[in-house]
Amino acid sequence: MHKLLVIAQNTFREAIRDKILYSIFFFAFLLLLASLALGELSLGHHIKVTKDLGLSAISFFGILIAIFTGVSLVHKEIDKRTLYTLLSKPIYRSQFVLGKYFGMLLTALTQLALLTALFSLLVLYQQKYIESALFQAILLYWMEIMLVTSIALFFSSFTTPFFSGVFTFSIFVIGRLMPEIEILLKRTTNPLIWLLLKISTFLPNLDYLNIGQRVVHQESIPFDYMLSSVTYTTLYIVLFLFFGSLLFSRRDFI
Amino acid sequence: MNAQPPIIEIQHLSKEFRIGFFRKRVRAVRDLSLTVHQGEIFGFLGPNGAGKTTTIKMLMGLIYPSQGQAKLFGIPSDDLRAKARLGFLPEHPYFYDYLTGLEFLNFYARLFGISSSIRSVRVERLIEQVGLSHARKLPLRKYSKGMIQRIGIAQALINDPDLVILDEPMSGLDPIGRKDVRDIIFRLRDSGKTVFFSSHILQDVEMLCDRVAILTKGQLRKLGTLHDLLAELSGLKTEITFSGLSTLDLEQLQRLADRIVVPGPRATLVFPNERLDEAVRLLLQKGGKLESMIPLKGTLEDLFVQQVHATQDEPSPLQDESSASPPLPENTQPPQETSRDA
Numbered sequence: 053m054h055k056l057l058v059i060a061q062n063t064f065r066e067a068i069r070d071k072i073l074y075s076i077f078f079f080a081f082l083l084l085l086a087s088l089a090l091g092e093l094s095l096g097h098h099i100k101v102t103k104d105l106g107l108s109a110i111s112f113f114g115i116l117i118a119i120f121t122g123v124s125l126v127h128k129e130i131d132k133r134t135l136y137t138l139l140s141k142p143i144y145r146s147q148f149v150l151g152k153y154f155g156m157l158l159t160a161l162t163q164l165a166l167l168t169a170l171f172s173l174l175v176l177y178q179q180k181y182i183e184s185a186l187f188q189a190i191l192l193y194w195m196e197i198m199l200v201t202s203i204a205l206f207f208s209s210f211t212t213p214f215f216s217g218v219f220t221f222s223i224f225v226i227g228r229l230m231p232e233i234e235i236l237l238k239r240t241t242n243p244l245i246w247l248l249l250k251i252s253t254f255l256p257n258l259d260y261l262n263i264g265q266r267v268v269h270q271e272s273i274p275f276d277y278m279l280s281s282v283t284y285t286t287l288y289i290v291l292f293l294f295f296g297s298l299l300f301s302r303r304d305f306i
Numbered sequence: 307m308n309a310q311p312p313i314i315e316i317q318h319l320s321k322e323f324r325i326g327f328f329r330k331r332v333r334a335v336r337d338l339s340l341t342v343h344q345g346e347i348f349g350f351l352g353p354n355g356a357g358k359t360t361t362i363k364m365l366m367g368l369i370y371p372s373q374g375q376a377k378l379f380g381i382p383s384d385d386l387r388a389k390a391r392l393g394f395l396p397e398h399p400y401f402y403d404y405l406t407g408l409e410f411l412n413f414y415a416r417l418f419g420i421s422s423s424i425r426s427v428r429v430e431r432l433i434e435q436v437g438l439s440h441a442r443k444l445p446l447r448k449y450s451k452g453m454i455q456r457i458g459i460a461q462a463l464i465n466d467p468d469l470v471i472l473d474e475p476m477s478g479l480d481p482i483g484r485k486d487v488r489d490i491i492f493r494l495r496d497s498g499k500t501v502f503f504s505s506h507i508l509q510d511v512e513m514l515c516d517r518v519a520i521l522t523k524g525q526l527r528k529l530g531t532l533h534d535l536l537a538e539l540s541g542l543k544t545e546i547t548f549s550g551l552s553t554l555d556l557e558q559l560q561r562l563a564d565r566i567v568v569p570g571p572r573a574t575l576v577f578p579n580e581r582l583d584e585a586v587r588l589l590l591q592k593g594g595k596l597e598s599m600i601p602l603k604g605t606l607e608d609l610f611v612q613q614v615h616a617t618q619d620e621p622s623p624l625q626d627e628s629s630a631s632p633p634l635p636e637n638t639q640p641p642q643e644t645s646r647d648a
Binding site: 054055058059062065066069070132133134135136137138139140141142143144302304305306 | 323360363366367368369370386387389390392394395396398399400401402404405409413414416417418419458461
């Protein structure tokens, strides 16, 4: 556990010393501020616009950071051959994979915590109070980011950053479109399309985690829903990390 | 037999890769067996592509062997207990360039679970030992190639290892840097550590090593003490000094020589012994005066070149070997190890 934390800390240090992440963060920051201005322009609905745009910004930039760090950081260790020295030390390869994962999460969640704090201030400024449902939505976005990071890490344990990025993004899009896929599955008559859609349904359904719209429209989210969504996501995360570690452990580093 | 316990035991180690679209079979290392004992400085030599780095990576658990096994301290080399007693410097090392020298060494020290009090003393001592005290707070991206090599050696020693494996440790170093590395290696040996290193710089190998192994095309060709291996070469060449030949006759004689040590009317030439009779006959026939004949002692370079030339007609490991392997020349049988005590 100690070694895992040492690797996680080093990954975090690497990420926060990377300028690209700061530019992503800067754009997210700008978008949040823009939500305030756009809210002012929309007659009567300004708080809804702020909440909607704010939650979308947190989700979008979180996913961007997750994919970016997830596909690049492990590959960088292999490409720059820093991995050779690291794996000659008394650590298991699975400790390396999990250490990288937790380091990436720490990076993404630190940035998201800052964005969430700013978002909360904006909402407080506009409506003088903040409803807990907003934090429920943010919590599920965080879960989604943790899941997408594990998917990116899974792919980067055996393929190039380009393909890892493409595959991870595809799974993210399919996951978000799961309700539409389920409708299509019932309607299609083509067996090949049916088979492809059926296979897609085994991928994580990210629509469960996308409750931003419902929260903005004052819908209350029951505790059971939150619990089952968190459990569902955690199981997928464990699965992707397990297979990612397994594939990484069997790899030759030529 | 060596009385010291074996630190590295490699038994029938082979590695095959599958490369390209058609998954061609490439054998990088074939049936390699060797043992390194405690307190030895062992040189692992071979031309580029001989399989040295692949072997070292198998010892480090970075590549899994296709056949055979490697043990360190009597346990499988990928066991964490073995790695805890090991220091490693990879070839052309790249490190986390966003870390400072101090942060970099502290990071590896923490992976070994070294307590913070010991860690701070050891990190400072190592930084000083490799001559980087002035750059300890600089990020590694500002280090020169030689400084990276030095900090790499420091990280290989961070756990006070019993065995140090260095892949091309002299690469990128200036003469002073090479001397510093040699001094570190001698100090390690003096404190009872075992050093296994690969190098292209044969002069350093000759100065440092107790025993050497020469690998070409993935196979072990020579293994033994430097003294015994070079003794095999002695008497293979003879240096002749003579005078009294015309320019035309001298040119004819030079064609038989291996190299010219001193040119001119009083010349010194080196002849391989198989052409020695012919050369002396020609010299006397043309009325030359033989002044001296000295049998030459072989150098490690001669041995290295001899081994590389002897195997140059064999297929390269990077060629397709999916068909049956060609029969090996007589001199490619697994070599008998020359005992240190012999």
